[in-house]
Amino acid sequence: QKEVEQDPGPLSVPEGAIVSLNCTYSNSAFQYFMWYRQYSRKGPELLMYTYSSGNKEDGRFTAQVDKSSKYISLFIRDSQPSDSATYLCAMRTGGFKTIFGAGTRLFVKA
Amino acid sequence: GAVVSQHPSRVICKSGTSVKIECRSLDFQATTMFWYRQFPKQSLMLMATSNEGSKATYEQGVEKDKFLINHASLTLSTLTVTSAHPEDSSFYICSARDPGSQPQHFGDGTRLSIL
Numbered sequence: 001q002k003e004v005e006q007d008p009g010p011l012s013v014p015e016g017a018i019v020s021l022n023c024t025y026s027n028s029a030f031q032y033f034m035w036y037r038q039y040s041r042k043g044p045e046l047l048m049y050t051y052s053s054g055n056k057e058d059g060r061f062t063a064q065v066d067k068s069s070k071y072i073s074l075f076i077r078d079s080q081p082s083d084s085a086t087y088l089c090a091m092r093t094g095g096f097k098t099i100f101g102a103g104t105r106l107f108v109k110a
Numbered sequence: 111g112a113v114v115s116q117h118p119s120r121v122i123c124k125s126g127t128s129v130k131i132e133c134r135s136l137d138f139q140a141t142t143m144f145w146y147r148q149f150p151k152q153s154l155m156l157m158a159t160s161n162e163g164s165k166a167t168y169e170q171g172v173e174k175d176k177f178l179i180n181h182a183s184l185t186l187s188t189l190t191v192t193s194a195h196p197e198d199s200s201f202y203i204c205s206a207r208d209p210g211s212q213p214q215h216f217g218d219g220t221r222l223s224i225l
Contacts, residue, residue, distance in 0.1 A: 034213045041221065042219060101153065
């Protein structure tokens with residue numbers, strides 16, 4: 001079993017839809033949770049960062065962490081074609097090593 | 111703006127050539143930088159952790175003599191792919207963590223193509 005599981009998709013939605021992206025994990029010691037967006041042929045760009053459980057909102061993006069269920073989510077409201085990218089969840093304990101999910105490819109159709 | 115700069119963005123060279131990729135942290139001093147490899151439609155594979163002033167820590171299965179890492183200053187780490195062959199063609203991405211914050215910031219990657 002992988003430490004972090006993420007459905008690779010692809011996920012295709014119409015413009016304006018609410019997108020829900022999710023990851024599950026097995027290591028209860030993870031404390032820091034991140035979401036990155038990666039456009040084709042580019043490096044990942046940090047979108048959201050949360051510590052421990054709870055919700056965090058930034059514009060159209062909301063990140064949720066449920067440590068009891070070992071489940072994290074990223075919601076994108078009013079999705080736009082420019083949101084089409086691969087979204088990677090990532091997490092780590094207090095140490096250096098970050099574990100990444102496989103990434104979910106998202107397509108937002110105009 | 112970008113906090114991690116990676117150069118070059120694209121390299122095409124002949125088999126047997128050695129290729130050096132630079133990774134710079136622009137706004138902070140990074141005692142630790144990371145080097146990843148990414149195959150098409152796959153996630154990031156950590157190759158090594160680069161520590162300023164000491165030897166890099168390589169992940170299992172990564173040849174340290176093939177992928178030379180130097181972290182000579184707090185803002186610069188380099189990855190040299192020695193005697194590159196077509197199977198080394200890939201997308202290489204570096205990242206650095208600002209000690210003042212937690213998450214890693216990534217460079218824009220280097221697409222390496224060995225003919």
